[in-house]
Amino acid sequence: MAKNKCTLEALEIVKLYEEGMRTVKIAEMANVSPRYVNQVLRKNNVKRREKGSWNRKYTVNEHYFKTWSNNMAYILGFFAADGNISSRTQLVTFSQKDKSILEQIRNELGSNQPLT
Structure with a gap:
């Protein structure tokens, strides 16, 4: 240029x-x-x-998965069973009706993303 x-x-x-x-x-x-x-x-x-x-509206600990822990293994397993990543919108979603589980995961990841 x-x-x-x-x-x-x-x-x-x-x-x-x-x-x-x-x-x-x-x-x-x-x-x-x-x-x-x-x-x-x-x-x-x-x-x-x-x-x-x-360009981000919400925060999340982007380095969370760099250090192994029992909670990290649980979240990865939970994601493998009930999660999805949309490549078009770059969103991570979970299919889960139990709001308390999603709140715990959100808190563990240091996120302020609202649950919908």
């Missing part, structure tokens, strides 16, 4: 990112590519947000 000279200083780019602005939007404002913005952030040792986190 050929662009002209950057219209923002590196510290301005860092500040905008740390205030929650997306790299694509910063790139547009600075008249550079998103790749250049990422290079500036890396060069300034800026802690990066999870991919797609800017």
Whole structure:
């Protein structure tokens, strides 16, 4: 992507990112590519947000399944029996009528997603 000279200083780019602005939007404002913005952030040792986190309504511990525990094994088994992942909408769903089980799983995963 050929662009002209950057219209923002590196510290301005860092500040905008740390205030929650997306790299694509910063790139547009600075008249550079998103790749250049990422290079500036890396060069300034800026802690990066999870991919797609800017677009999430609800929180969840994305690292929950990295450490084995009895609860993690239970949730994986529960998901294998009653769960589904929609690739189109990137949603994880459970078919379960017992609301208390779903509340326990939600709490264990550190999520604030409402149950429907």
